[in-house]
Amino acid sequence: MRSRSAESAALHVVRPTAAWGLPSFREVWQFRELAYCLVWREIKVRYKQTALGAAWAVVQPFFTMVVFSTFFGRLGRLPSENLPYPLFAYCALLPWQLFAFVVAEASSSVVANQRLITKVYFPRLILPIVAVAVGVVDFGIAFAILVLMMGYYGVSPSLAMWTLPVWLLLAVAAALGAGLWLAALNVRYRDVRYTVPLLIQLWLFASPVAYPIAIVPPSWRTLYALNPMVGVIEGFRWALLGTRGVSLPVAAVSAAAVAAAVVGGLVYFRRTERVFADLV
Amino acid sequence: MRTSSEIDVASAAGRAEQAAGATHPTAPRPHGPASASLAVRAEGLAKRYDLGRIEPYGALRDSIARAVRAPVALIRRTRGAPSDAPARVVWALRDVSFEIGHGEVVGVIGRNGSGKSTLLKILSRVTEPTSGRAEIRGRVGSLLEVGTGFHPELTGRENVFVNGAMLGMKRREIRRKFDEIVAFAGVEPFIDTPVKHYSSGMQMRLAFAVAAHLEPDILLVDEVLAVGDLEFQRRCLGKMQDVSRAGRTVLLVSHQLGQIRRLCARTMWLDGGRIRRFGPTGDAIREYEAATIAGDDPAPGQCFVRWELLGSAGSGHTLTDSRRPFTIRAHVRLAQDISMGHFGVGVLDEDDRVLAGWAFEPISLPCGRHALDTIVEALPLRPKNYRLSFALFDRGNNLTGGRLVEKWIGVPHLTLDAPPVGHPQDEWAGVLNVAARLETSSADGGVGPRLAAAARSA
Numbered sequence: 001m002r003s004r005s006a007e008s009a010a011l012h013v014v015r016p017t018a019a020w021g022l023p024s025f026r027e028v029w030q031f032r033e034l035a036y037c038l039v040w041r042e043i044k045v046r047y048k049q050t051a052l053g054a055a056w057a058v059v060q061p062f063f064t065m066v067v068f069s070t071f072f073g074r075l076g077r078l079p080s081e082n083l084p085y086p087l088f089a090y091c092a093l094l095p096w097q098l099f100a101f102v103v104a105e106a107s108s109s110v111v112a113n114q115r116l117i118t119k120v121y122f123p124r125l126i127l128p129i130v131a132v133a134v135g136v137v138d139f140g141i142a143f144a145i146l147v148l149m150m151g152y153y154g155v156s157p158s159l160a161m162w163t164l165p166v167w168l169l170l171a172v173a174a175a176l177g178a179g180l181w182l183a184a185l186n187v188r189y190r191d192v193r194y195t196v197p198l199l200i201q202l203w204l205f206a207s208p209v210a211y212p213i214a215i216v217p218p219s220w221r222t223l224y225a226l227n228p229m230v231g232v233i234e235g236f237r238w239a240l241l242g243t244r245g246v247s248l249p250v251a252a253v254s255a256a257a258v259a260a261a262v263v264g265g266l267v268y269f270r271r272t273e274r275v276f277a278d279l280v
Numbered sequence: 281m282r283t284s285s286e287i288d289v290a291s292a293a294g295r296a297e298q299a300a301g302a303t304h305p306t307a308p309r310p311h312g313p314a315s316a317s318l319a320v321r322a323e324g325l326a327k328r329y330d331l332g333r334i335e336p337y338g339a340l341r342d343s344i345a346r347a348v349r350a351p352v353a354l355i356r357r358t359r360g361a362p363s364d365a366p367a368r369v370v371w372a373l374r375d376v377s378f379e380i381g382h383g384e385v386v387g388v389i390g391r392n393g394s395g396k397s398t399l400l401k402i403l404s405r406v407t408e409p410t411s412g413r414a415e416i417r418g419r420v421g422s423l424l425e426v427g428t429g430f431h432p433e434l435t436g437r438e439n440v441f442v443n444g445a446m447l448g449m450k451r452r453e454i455r456r457k458f459d460e461i462v463a464f465a466g467v468e469p470f471i472d473t474p475v476k477h478y479s480s481g482m483q484m485r486l487a488f489a490v491a492a493h494l495e496p497d498i499l500l501v502d503e504v505l506a507v508g509d510l511e512f513q514r515r516c517l518g519k520m521q522d523v524s525r526a527g528r529t530v531l532l533v534s535h536q537l538g539q540i541r542r543l544c545a546r547t548m549w550l551d552g553g554r555i556r557r558f559g560p561t562g563d564a565i566r567e568y569e570a571a572t573i574a575g576d577d578p579a580p581g582q583c584f585v586r587w588e589l590l591g592s593a594g595s596g597h598t599l600t601d602s603r604r605p606f607t608i609r610a611h612v613r614l615a616q617d618i619s620m621g622h623f624g625v626g627v628l629d630e631d632d633r634v635l636a637g638w639a640f641e642p643i644s645l646p647c648g649r650h651a652l653d654t655i656v657e658a659l660p661l662r663p664k665n666y667r668l669s670f671a672l673f674d675r676g677n678n679l680t681g682g683r684l685v686e687k688w689i690g691v692p693h694l695t696l697d698a699p700p701v702g703h704p705q706d707e708w709a710g711v712l713n714v715a716a717r718l719e720t721s722s723a724d725g726g727v728g729p730r731l732a733a734a735a736r737s738a
Contacts, residue, residue, distance in 0.1 A: 014403065
């Protein structure tokens with residue numbers, strides 16, 4: 001099947017590439033089987049030799065929700081827009097966990113696959129994309145719990161729930177934007193390894209996970225939305241629980257911040273990608 | 281791996297572009313075959329490494345410090361003060377132009393650091409050239425080191441699929457060849473066991489089997505055949521011959537000149553990042569060896585020149601009888617006298633474990649050329665490739681503060697090609713190759729083993 005004649009075989013030209021530009025998405029698509037295989041490997045390996053297996057995807061957001069409900073909800077009496085606090089927190093923890101996971105995994109993805117990168121060619125962009133895919137699978141598992149909780153508390157979503165894919169996409173894009181920058185920086189500066197956990201921890205409190213956007217003064221909200229997770233989380237709550245935290249300016253500012261991060265991340269990643277194999 | 285953003289599907293487009301963007305107008309006529317059907321055509325390939333930047337990794341702090349200092353440095357420079365030390369730049373490849381025809385098997389030789397691996401990395405697109413270009417026609421496949429991309433927690437079966445995908449195979453293709461791959465590797469009973477339970481030999485065989493069934497148009501092989509037992513190496517060489525017979529192109533980097541001689545019609549000798557000679561294998565190897573012996577080949581260390589085996593148990597670099605005495609002769613060239621020094625010889629396996637080592641001290645040698653003969657009584661190791669490590673110290677040894685004259689890993693490897701007499705299964709054969717016999721006797725007294733066996737079967 002592979003025995004094509006030399007004349008018909010594709011011709012590649014290897015030469016120095018331009019320093020500025022975007023990665024080739026067509027090429028990523030051509031390597032989709034590898035991406036699929038790596039996602040499958042990550043999922044398969046992650047819960048090997050664990051007793052709970054895939055239940056871990058639920059354990060983390062669930063127990064974070066329990067802790068938040070106890071301390072912020074019950075003891076701290078943070079407002080939750082007239083919703084049961086556990087539901088209010090869990091609905092935000094879902095996109096948050098997705099974001100945190102993808103940022104952490106994507107930022108270490110290039111360095112972790114060092115041996116692969118120095119030995120075989122494939123579009124390096126596949127590595128952070130694999131992190132996204134694995135994160136989305138976890139999100140799907142944890143989402144089932146949210147559905148059960150909504151049933152338990154008797155909260156039924158409005159038509160706004162059909163906008164959920166938009167917010168999910170925004171969450172993934174925000175994570176990818178940050179992840180691309182950090183992955184490329186990590187190749188050059190291993191400081192990133194120590195920065196990311198701290199960054200994610202601080203980012204959690206800078207995002208409306210434990211509290212509603214309503215406690216931020218209205219005049220500051222647009223500025224606050226420069227943190228893309230503000231738009232994402234309030235969007236999730238609006239879509240599923242019917243809160244009114246997300247306004248058009250907030251969503252637009254968050255989306256613009258995401259777009260800037262992603263485009264910048266792609267350009268920087270592409271620029272550094274050329275020397276990954278020499279540096280890593 | 282077949283396609284990229286840089287593809288010029290129509291070769292006409294490629295030619296036009298090449299004419300427009302010729303990076304090296306002064307490049308010499310590429311070394312090449314007369315044949316019109318080319319698999320690889322390289323023009324003026326060059327690769328620069330900035331040593332200041334290939335330190336293991338940088339710290340953000342350094343960059344910030346540099347950024348802060350930059351204006352100061354600028355002022356100093358304009359005043360004519362000497363700037364910081366110039367960046368250490370190494371050209372791993374320089375102005376490399378050649379042509380390789382479709383279906384050719386080409387050897388690449390040269391001492392360590394001569395650019396062999398860099399050339400393969402550029403052709404496999406792992407790294408970009410700094411300048412120049414190469415046109416490659418067809419799918420490129422690389423033989424990877426042991427278990428690159430093997431995940432210890434996954435089973436052999438799962439790893440075959442993941443590894444195949446990494447090499448650019450489609451799932452359908454892997455499924456079709458799966459049984460053949462597993463049979464070639466000889467790991468059928470363990471295929472559903474996580475590879476963390478495999479011996480390194482088994483992992484190697486499986487990894488090679490996947491790569492060997494990739495059926496690329498152009499196969500790049502970098503020293504992988506230096507590991508594994510000889511029997512498996514022979515199968516790998518056979519597989520590579522099959523590959524070339526099927527009309528595919530092979531580029532083989534090796535220190536084993538014997539392998540190159542056997543497999544390659546033409547050989548490229550790289551020296552200091554440039555092509556020193558690219559021609560018929562016999563000629564290229566003869567010139568390379570002549571240069572190495574004459575010391576014309578500027579080795580990083582200046583002391584050890586080459587090594588060889590003497591005696592009836594082996595010759596050249598291959599030992600054929602590991603139970604008889606033989607001599608390891610190291611040729612050295614001393615720029616200074618050595619007095620009360622130390623000469624050490626070690627036999628290392630592929631993981632750099634020392635399997636045998638000898639020290640000779642105190643030794644004294646005047647400057648000039650010498651042959652140092654280490655007479656070894658026997659080396660009953662498994663038939664494989666081993667590395668010889670040589671070290672020479674002046675006025676003491678490594679512990680007594682002697683001056684290290686040179687430490688050298690012998691090139692090429694020591695090939696031990698004695699018949700294996702141990703356990704037939706690689707993972708139980710161990711390190712030593714020592715024969716043993718079985719005798720049984722009954723503890724119950726009187727009844728011989730044959731009788732006992734007969735009694736049991738009755």
